[in-house]
Amino acid sequence: DAMVIQNPRYQVTQFGKPVTLSCSQTLNHNVMYWYQQKSSQAPKLLFHYYDKDFNNEADTPDNFQSRRPNTSFCFLDIRSPGLGDTAMYLCATTTGSRTNQPQHFGDGTRLSIL
Amino acid sequence: GDSVTQMEGPVTLSEEAFLTINCTYTATGYPSLFWYVQYPGEGLQLLLKATKADDKGSNKGFEATYRKETTSFHLEKGSVQVSDSAVYFCALRNNAGNMLTFGGGTRLMVKP
Numbered sequence: 628d629a630m631v632i633q634n635p636r637y638q639v640t641q642f643g644k645p646v647t648l649s650c651s652q653t654l655n656h657n658v659m660y661w662y663q664q665k666s667s668q669a670p671k672l673l674f675h676y677y678d679k680d681f682n683n684e685a686d687t688p689d690n691f692q693s694r695r696p697n698t699s700f701c702f703l704d705i706r707s708p709g710l711g712d713t714a715m716y717l718c719a720t721t722t723g724s725r726t727n728q729p730q731h732f733g734d735g736t737r738l739s740i741l
Numbered sequence: 742g743d744s745v746t747q748m749e750g751p752v753t754l755s756e757e758a759f760l761t762i763n764c765t766y767t768a769t770g771y772p773s774l775f776w777y778v779q780y781p782g783e784g785l786q787l788l789l790k791a792t793k794a795d796d797k798g799s800n801k802g803f804e805a806t807y808r809k810e811t812t813s814f815h816l817e818k819g820s821v822q823v824s825d826s827a828v829y830f831c832a833l834r835n836n837a838g839n840m841l842t843f844g845g846g847t848r849l850m851v852k853p
Binding site for chain 2 (some may be wrong): 633658667668670675717719721723726727728729730731732733734737
């Protein structure tokens with residue numbers, strides 16, 4: 628089945644130690660998103676790529692960065708994670724050209740900072 | 742800007758009870774509307790959608806009708822099951838962009 632796949636499902640890392648989360652998709656969607664979700668709150672958009680164009684949300688912390696080497700893959704890098712970055716991180720994709728299309732989500736990576 | 746308001750949870754029901762989760766929105770133009778469901782420890786799954794006024798989205802016994810006159814998209818199910826216990830998010834995508842605007846989510850707990 629066409630899917631959005633996130634790896635790893637669970638990640639535990641130390642305070643201040645860089646961490647990278649990955650997302651891949653087989654839907655050939657041109658838009659990819661990264662969200663942070665805490666305690667069953669609504670997902671909070673961090674940034675998104677429209678094709679190769681990167682769009683950062685104004686309140687996304689500077690130590691959160693992203694890379695999209697090709698259409699299928701997108702990475703979330705946290706350079707120096709703090710305790711407050713413990714959360715579920717969700718990747719999503721959609722087609723940018725059709726506004727009635729939903730976003731398709733992966734199962735998320737649950738990140739714990741110790 | 743766009744906004745989505747959902748009823749606060751948790752909503753606790755007995756199995757086979759009727760479910761309604763209210764959702765209202767504010768948006769310019771003609772947004773598409775979605776319900777997503779999130780089971781514990783998982784990502785969001787699209788439950789149903791409606792893309793224009795009076796459309797009814799349906800899936801797995803859930804239904805929601807796009808009501809432009811009341812700017813609402815209430816989720817309903819005639820008979821809930823324990824397996825429906827999850828968090829439900831109402832969302833809209835405006836035709837002006839690629840962003841989803843989410844409601845705050847409603848936790849549903851169904852007891853046997």
